[in-house]
Each structure stands twice: as C-alpha cells, then as structure tokens.
Amino acid sequence: MKTQPDHNSYLVEVNGNQYRVIFLDNGNVLFDDHEYSLDMKRNNIPNQYSLLIDNESLFLSFMPDAEPNRYRVSSDGYFFETEVLSSREALLREHLVAAGVGKKDGKIKASMPGMIRQLLVKLGDRVEADQGILIMEAMKMENEIRSPISGVVTNFGVEEGDAVEKGAFLFEIEAS
Structure with a gap:
C-alpha cells in the first residue's frame, strides 16, 4: 500500500x-x-x-x-x-524495503491459532509481493495470508483443513 x-x-x-x-x-x-x-x-x-x-x-x-x-x-x-x-x-519502511534494506523473510508463520480453509496457490507457483497465498480462519474471521515478497512458493507447512497454533510454519517463498 x-x-x-x-x-x-x-x-x-x-x-x-x-x-x-x-x-x-x-x-x-x-x-x-x-x-x-x-x-x-x-x-x-x-x-x-x-x-x-x-x-x-x-x-x-x-x-x-x-x-x-x-x-x-x-x-x-x-x-x-x-x-x-x-x-x-x-x-x-516502504523506501527501505524497495532499496533491499531489511529485506523481508519469505518464511511465514501463523500470528495466531486458526484453521486453514483454502490454499490459493500451489507449490512451485510464482507469486508477487502482497499476493494471497492461503485463507486462515481465526476468531470466526477469514484472513487472507499474503506473501511478503515476490518469488516462488517452495514449501507448505500446512494443508487445507489443518488446525494451526500461533507460531506454526505456514509457507515459504523463495525470492527471485
């Protein structure tokens, strides 16, 4: 934004x-x-x-x-x-990230407990920064979890229907 x-x-x-x-x-x-x-x-x-x-x-x-x-x-x-x-x-922050300073990590963890409702991309898919990767329901709200960086989806730690705890590994994006 x-x-x-x-x-x-x-x-x-x-x-x-x-x-x-x-x-x-x-x-x-x-x-x-x-x-x-x-x-x-x-x-x-x-x-x-x-x-x-x-x-x-x-x-x-x-x-x-x-x-x-x-x-x-x-x-x-x-x-x-x-x-x-x-x-x-x-x-x-926007200028520092654009300049590559403090580059965001592509490993995403759950910020709270919840349920994985839908994976929006597949392993190996190329994604853009801020693109939705999965839908997680937490506290009766559906939240779209987005990629912090552009790159390729290299790993999923969850599947649709999984219950996750705070801090659980969700997915990884390798910058490209």
Whole structure:
C-alpha cells in the first residue's frame, strides 16, 4: 500500500490486512476511505479505551507486544494481532524495503491459532509481493495470508483443513 506522509495518518495492519486510518480535523476518522464519527475515551483501566463509532459502543484493550508498534487488541472476546505505523514510519519502511534494506523473510508463520480453509496457490507457483497465498480462519474471521515478497512458493507447512497454533510454519517463498 503506497503511503504519503501526513501527521494524522496511520497504516494499521490487523491480522495481516492493511488499512489506512486518518484522523480528520472535524473529529471523525477515515478508515479505508469510509468516514465514521468517532468519540474515544481512555478508561481508568490501563490500556483500555471506550469508543463510540457512528453511535455504536466498542471497548478495546491494547496489550503492547515485545516488538515496537505491535499490539494484541481484544474486543468482546476476540483477539487481533496489530501493527500501527505513522505515515512517516510506513513511508520510511516502504523506501527501505524497495532499496533491499531489511529485506523481508519469505518464511511465514501463523500470528495466531486458526484453521486453514483454502490454499490459493500451489507449490512451485510464482507469486508477487502482497499476493494471497492461503485463507486462515481465526476468531470466526477469514484472513487472507499474503506473501511478503515476490518469488516462488517452495514449501507448505500446512494443508487445507489443518488446525494451526500461533507460531506454526505456514509457507515459504523463495525470492527471485
């Protein structure tokens, strides 16, 4: 996803899917090109927030991960692995990756427990960066797991129907 620097703009990754979030001057939020009214309050409990989004109430808990900008977010018993980058951080990462600095690894592991629903490619297939490789159901949501790099699918650690734990090896892409 191409980024442009903006002080109120963030790139948010939730379970492997990226979204652009922009806090507007009128107090609303633009989430992936859809504008919502937003009222957010910090609760008395650390890392907990009450949100009112288009008059719907939502409670979120943020648990910081060991890695910078990463959080485990919970809401109504559901858990989400997230990464939040300011537009400047996202732009810097984009340029560094394009220059080959900090090149992404092609070995992908499950960020949470789930069930493999569908393999979208076959062993030996050539794939592009950000192309969907498999569908994994986690927390009653289907998530498309994408390739971080362009290359060839050299290994699958799962088959359709497999239950996987957090950290389980899913697939490997060899850069080309």
